[in-house]
């Protein structure tokens with residue numbers, strides 16, 4: 001498979017783990033809720049702790065409220081306590097190699113700007129790239145001022 005990763009900051013993940021992530025993304029895709037587009041997507045993220053969290057796209061009658069599989073997977077990992085994501089695998093179907101949309105790239109960058117992105121299909125074919133390649137200039141907030149002391153608290 002092609003490796004399009006660039007830069008030394010990209011997470012190095014064993015091939016066996018890549019295969020596991022692609023399989024987890026395929027399994028997650030089975031639960032996709034896509035009654036409107038019929039476009040079923042699965043994703044799986046690997047946390048710094050080694051946990052794998054899957055996600056599927058969840059559409060909504062109000063189309064703008066639809067959530068992509070990558071964000072469902074990432075946010076599930078964060079809700080479970082993770083704060084760093086090392087890799088994400090995405091699948092749509094048996095021929096296209098999936099790629100995260102811009103909104104997902106931004107959300108993923110919050111938890112691993114150099115994470116490995118595994119663009120895969122349901123046949124297990126994939127290419128590797130890095131999130132830094134797909135989103136070279138993520139939005140980052142300006143440093144927040146130091147938290148002020150709570151005036152009601154007596155300490």
Ligand SMILES: [Zn+2]
Nearest residue numbers: 068100101104
């Ligand atoms: Zn997306």
